[in-house]
Amino acid sequence: MSRLHLSVFVVLVFGAGCGTVPVPASNPPAFLGAAIETDAEGRCFGRDVQPAVIETVTAQEIERPATFAPDGSQLSPAVFRTVTRQQIVREREEVDFETICPPAYTPAFVESLQRALAVRGFYEGPVNGVMDVATGRAVQDFQRRDGPDSPLLSIQAARRLGLVRLSPDEIDAL
Numbered sequence: 001m002s003r004l005h006l007s008v009f010v011v012l013v014f015g016a017g018c019g020t021v022p023v024p025a026s027n028p029p030a031f032l033g034a035a036i037e038t039d040a041e042g043r044c045f046g047r048d049v050q051p052a053v054i055e056t057v058t059a060q061e062i063e064r065p066a067t068f069a070p071d072g073s074q075l076s077p078a079v080f081r082t083v084t085r086q087q088i089v090r091e092r093e094e095v096d097f098e099t100i101c102p103p104a105y106t107p108a109f110v111e112s113l114q115r116a117l118a119v120r121g122f123y124e125g126p127v128n129g130v131m132d133v134a135t136g137r138a139v140q141d142f143q144r145r146d147g148p149d150s151p152l153l154s155i156q157a158a159r160r161l162g163l164v165r166l167s168p169d170e171i172d173a174l
Helices: 003-015 030-035 107-119 133-143 155-160 168-173
Strands: 036-038 044-050 053-064 074-076 079-090 093-099
Antiparallel strands (some): 036 044, 053 079
16 A cells, blocks of 8 residues: 555544544635536636615705795794605616636636735735635625626636736727
C-alpha cells in the first residue's frame, strides 16, 4: 500500500471516531450550479430577481388653507398635516444575464477574481481560490451598480475586472 493510500486509510478509519473530517469548500459552490442554465451554444446564463425598490415619501399637505380678510390681512394661518406614504420606484423584475460557466471557476480563476475584487475594495478575505460566500458577496457588491444584484459573476463584470477577453464588438468600441 502506498504512503498516500495509507494516509487516506488512516484518516478514514481513525478520523471517523474523532469528530468530523474537514471537507474542502467546493469549487464552484453548489449555489452556482443550481442557478446557471446552459443554452444550445454552450453559453451560461444566470437568473436574478431584482427586488422592487420602495421609497417612503413624507409630504406636508394643506388640511385647511389660510383665510384672508378683504384688505389682505391674514385671519387664520393654513393648517398642514404630515402624510407618509410608500411608492414603488422600481418594479420587481426577473433578469437573465450571461455568466461564467461553472467549469471556468478553477482555483486559479477564483484567485484572480479575489485579487481583482480586493484591489477595487470589494473583497477583504483570503486569496485562496475558493469560491465561497464571502467571494460571492464581493461579486454581488461589485456588480450591483452596473449589473445584476447577484453573487453569480456576469460576463460584463468579468470583462470589467479584466478576467475574460473582450468581444470583437467591445474591442471595436475602444
